Amino acid sequence: MNTHIHSQNQTGRPRVEKTEREWREQLTRDQYNVLRGKGTEPPFTGRFVHEKRSGTYRCAGCGAELFSSETKFDSGTGWPSFTEPADRANVELLEDRSWGMRRIEVNCAACGGHLGHVFPDGPGATGERYCINSCSLELNEH
Numbered sequence: 001m002n003t004h005i006h007s008q009n010q011t012g013r014p015r016v017e018k019t020e021r022e023w024r025e026q027l028t029r030d031q032y033n034v035l036r037g038k039g040t041e042p043p044f045t046g047r048f049v050h051e052k053r054s055g056t057y058r059c060a061g062c063g064a065e066l067f068s069s070e071t072k073f074d075s076g077t078g079w080p081s082f083t084e085p086a087d088r089a090n091v092e093l094l095e096d097r098s099w100g101m102r103r104i105e106v107n108c109a110a111c112g113g114h115l116g117h118v119f120p121d122g123p124g125a126t127g128e129r130y131c132i133n134s135c136s137l138e139l140n141e142h
C-alpha cells in the first residue's frame with residue numbers, strides 16, 4: 001500500500017521531501033546554509049562566478065535542471081547571473097521582504113531549496129537578472 005503523500009508546489013509536480021537531518025547529511029555546510037537556510041554566499045567567492053564552460057546548471061539539492069550556460073552572463077555582482085531559467089516551471093518566485101528590502105526570491109520548484117533572487121535589470125530579452133548562489137548549483141558539462 002502506498003501511503004506516501006507528496007505536497008504540491010505551484011506547478012503541481014511532486015515535491016522532493018527530506019528531513020532537516022537528511023539535508024544536513026547530503027549537503028555541505030555551505031550548500032545547506034544557502035539551500036535550506038536561505039543564506040547568501042559572500043560575493044566573488046562562489047565557484048561558478050567566472051565559470052565559462054557550457055553545460056546545464058542543476059539544483060545541488062535535488063538535481064532539477066535550473067539554468068543553461070547559454071543564458072549566463074557576467075553581471076559584475078560577484079554571483080553567477082542568468083537572464084532566464086532553463087524552464088520557468090522549475091523555479092518558484094516568492095516575494096521576500098527581509099532586510100528591509102522588497103526582493104523576489106528564487107527557489108527550486110522541486111525541492112524548495114533557496115537559489116537566490118531575481119532583479120528587473122537584466123540585459124536580455126526578459127529584462128531579468130537571476131542572481132544565484134554558486135552553492136546551490138552543480139554544473140553538468142555538455
Ligand SMILES: [Zn+2]
Nearest residue numbers: 059062108111
Ligand atoms: Zn532542488
